[in-house]
Amino acid sequence: MTEQPLQIAFSPCPNDTFVFEAWAHGRVPGAPAIDVTFADIDITNGMAERGEFDILKVSYAVLPWVLDEYALLPCGGALGRGCGPLVLTLPPVPGSAGAGRSPMGGVDLTGRTVAVPSERSTAYLLFRLWAAEAVPGGVGEIVVLPFDEIMPAVRDGKVDAGLVIHEARFTYQEYGLHSLADMGEHWESTTGLPIPLGAIIAKRSLGEDRLRQLADVVRASVRSAWDTPEVSRPYVLGHAQEMDPSVADQHIGLYVNEFTADLGEAGYAAVRGLLTRAAAEGLVPALAPGALTFA
Incomplete structure (x- = not known):
């Protein structure tokens, strides 16, 4: 009997398609077949909380709610330095009524509407840790938007500020926007640690042996992409939402x-x-001992 493909969901962003291209196209020897669904991070976070799909790319911030059912794979995700989310606003107008100033030197976000990519995203968790210090009066309404709609919403005045991720780091100036604060800089300067953004998780019910195999497959897919980046390029650009190749x-x-x-x-x-500090602030449930273990 033919084994059913594993159900996997990740974003169409270049880092995810680059990582998974070789596996998705059957070029990782011995890898199980996968059926790929592309979904924004807010969607995949919800899928994880509902226990949908075998393998998911999610925010690290959602882990405290899903690690009973899913295991964190030790590879394939997004974590690094100098890659944190940004808080964007329209450029502050000197002397404008009510504009105010924040401790970070930009527009005061007290009581302001802020668009975020997901309330369970790592970006939003980092933002909440930053805002507790930088916006003592508290921000106003939080609006969840797909990440590619956030910069236009800020530009068009639909929201006062936007928390952006992904390639927005490279393109926000094209929208005439101002970077109020870098959540990654704040995290790195206060902890000295790299910035955990997106994680790859897989169902614990697959079994420890299969989970270890999946980790090996992900690593092999990454190595293939690094060794032959030209092979993955059509797949990456084909899903990059008309992104400029240099930005990709x-x-x-x-x-x-x-x-x-x-x-x-x-x-x-x-x-x-991240998760220990957030739990101490009451932002996420505390992790059980050993919850981050691979299997």
Whole structure:
């Protein structure tokens, strides 16, 4: 009897398509077949909370809610330095009524509407840790939007600020926007740790042997992409939402790094640090002992 393909969901962003291209096209020897669904991070976070799909790319911030059912794979995700989410606003107008100033030197976000990519995203968790210090009066309404709609919403005045991820780091100036604060800079300066963004998780019910195999497959797919990047390029650009090829290359260069091949000691320390600090602030449930273990 033919084994059914594993159901996997990840974003159409260049780092994810780059990582999984070889596996998706059957070029990883011995790898199980997969059926790929492309979905925004807010969608995959919800899928994980509902126990849908065998393998998912999710925010590290959602792990405390899903690690009973899913195991964190030690590879394939997005974690690094200099790659944190940004808080964007329209450029502050000097002397304008009510504009105010924040401790970070930009527009005061007290009581303001902020668009975020997901309320369970790592970006939003980092934002909440930052805002607790930088916006003592508290921000106003939080609006969840697909990440590619956030910059237009800020530009058009539909929201006061936007929390952006992915290639927005390279393109926000094209929208005439101002970077109020870098969540990654704040995280790195206060902890010294790399920034944990997106994780790859797989159902624990698959069994420990299969989970270890999946980790090996992900690593092999990453190595294939690094060894022959020209092979993955049509797949990457075909799903990159009309992204400029040079921006796609910058995106991959920033988010696919040594932590993608293996979290290692520093990577796990970053994940534990984020979730432990967030739990201490009452933002996420506390992790059970050993929850981050691979299998």
